[in-house]
Amino acid sequence: MKTYKYITIIVVIFTSLLFVQCSDDDDNGNVLGEVTCDDGIKNGDETGIDCGGSACEPCAVEALDFSGNFQQEDQMGRPGINTVFGTTGMKDAFNVTIPSEMGAAFQSSFESNLMALNPDYTTNLLGLDATVFTTVLASDALWVAETGVTTYYNGTEVLTGRNLTDDVIDVSLILIFGGPDGSEKPTLTSDFVSSNDATFSTSFPYVASPF
Amino acid sequence: MKKTKFLAAIGGLGLAALSVFLIAADHIDAPAVAGTSTDITDFYAFQGENPDNLVFVANVQGLLAPGQPTEQAIFDENVLVEFNIDKTNDLVEDELIQAIKRNDSMYFFMPTTNSQTGLTSTINAATQIGVVKISTTTDVQTSTNDDGFKFFAGPREDPFFFDFVQYGEILAGNAPGGFNNPGSDTFAGTNVLSIVVEVPKSKLGSPTPGANPLNPSARLYNAWVEAKRKQ
Structure with a gap:
């Protein structure tokens, strides 16, 4: 019909x-x-309907689709936080918790994990006891200085950013195992890998070419 | 050679230790994201070559094998990567830069007023601030917009370094002597997918002091990266 x-x-x-x-x-x-630019069909040397080719206006770029809702699956501020302090069954939850709610949700379990990693923990090179240290770490945002040196730790400045060259593992190990002056448990306060296996650029995009 | 050593190390540790072995920084940090296109491996934030700028680097999809054609390292068009910047120490982002792949390019957005502070995000196409063709090993592409932002996306060498094999041995109780000196970089020779944005500090605005209880007068941004999947 x-x-x-x-x-x-x-x-x-x-x-x-x-x-x-x-x-x-x-x-x-x-x-x-007759071929015209308003006949509603793709003809002549047009590359689209009434556009492109020798006679008509260029065709518009196809609009990209950015629609939809995007749901969080992973999150990261400081290096190794979820890896070291997240407990089995809570790692996924940590990744889908917004930072403003992380402290209340995870500080106590982080503290338990810290004490499990280093039962001798009293305080660390920053002078932070277990509760204060894990309170700082549980809210997983990286501090970045507005002006001046940005570094995870360079011997003077601490937690003002993270450079590609920063040995964040040694910093973390010292703060977890090194005690008040960083000298305790010397076999655990450095992994003796102090630099990357490729050289970074001093210019954008800074990260090194792939292997 | 490095790949062989890498695989031998995994074999030596045994399957039970594999999940422990392969996590570090944020690589494969939790069961739900391990090995997926939303797995963030690392986040860096530092002052740029131009000291008026800050640089943010998000790496995803870690442990891409050495020598593997980088064409196999592909950004997922369903994954939105977000750089979050809090300036008021409430750990709620005040500035947001979004990145997502379409066709051969990475598109960047910066909503002027951020109403997306939760676990779900949308993209307002009108807030686009830049686009850059995704680089390959031989074709390195960067772009700059009128405000001085710079953009890059593509496979890069994984900047992370750590003797994670030995750390796993220590945690497993197999290494009473602790770390080896010298250590062995477990991540040597592996690649990641990098998204790099360089931002004029003037476009972020100034943070209020108080983030760091040890140095309360310091003006610090609270920054973090999120990966979100289209539903």
């Missing part, structure tokens, strides 16, 4: 076009074959 309607419409259109052509004695006899 629909097919009949469709055919009828086409027939009507063609009939009317023929009528136009036949009734117009002044044209050049080529109305049906």
Whole structure:
């Protein structure tokens, strides 16, 4: 039934076009074959419908689709926080908790994990006891200085950013195992890997070419 | 050679230790994201070559094998990576830079007023601030916008370094002597996918003091990165 309607419409259109052509004695006899930029079809050397090619305006770039809702699956501020202090069954939850709610949700379990890693922990090089230290770490955001040196730790400045070259593992190990002056448990306060295996650029994009 | 050593190390540790072995920094840090395209491996934030700028680096999909064609290292068009910057010490982001792949390029957005402070995000296409063609090993592409932002996306060498094998041995109780000297970088020779944005500090605005209880007068941004998947 629909097919009949469709055919009828086409027939009507063609009939009317023929009528136009036949009734117009002044044209050049080529109305049906003329290529224009507003005829609603892709013809001539057009690259799209009525666009592109030698005669028409360029075709618009196809609009990109950025729609939809995006749901959080992973989160990271400081290096190794979830890896070291997250407990089995809580690591996924940590990744889908917003930082403003992390402290209340995870500080006590972080403290338990710290004491399990180093039962001798009293305080560390920053002078932080177990509760204060894990309170700082549980809210997983990286501090970044507005001005001046940015570094995880460079011997003077501490926790003002993170450079590609920073030995964040040794910093973490010292703060966990090194005691108040960093000298305790010396076999656990450095992994003796002090630099990356590729050289970074001093210019954008800074990270090194892939292997 | 490095790959062989890497795989031998994994074999030596045994399957039970594998999940412990492969996590460090934030690489494969939790069961739900391990090995997926939303797995953030690392986050860096530092002053740029131009001291008026800050640089943010998010790495995803770690431990890409050495020598593997980087064409196999592909950003996921369903994964939105977000750089969050809090300036008021409430750990709620005040500035947000979003990055997502479309076709051969990475698109960047920076909503002027951030109403997306939770676990779900959308993209307002009108807030686009930049785009850069995704680089390959041989075709390195960067872009700069009128405000002085710089953009990069593509496979890079994993900047993380750690003797994670030995750390695993220590945790397993197999290494009473602690770390070896010298250690062995477990991440040597592996690649990641990097997204790098350089931002003029003037476009972020100044943070209020108080983030660091040890240095309360310091003006510090609280920064973190999130990976979100299209539902």
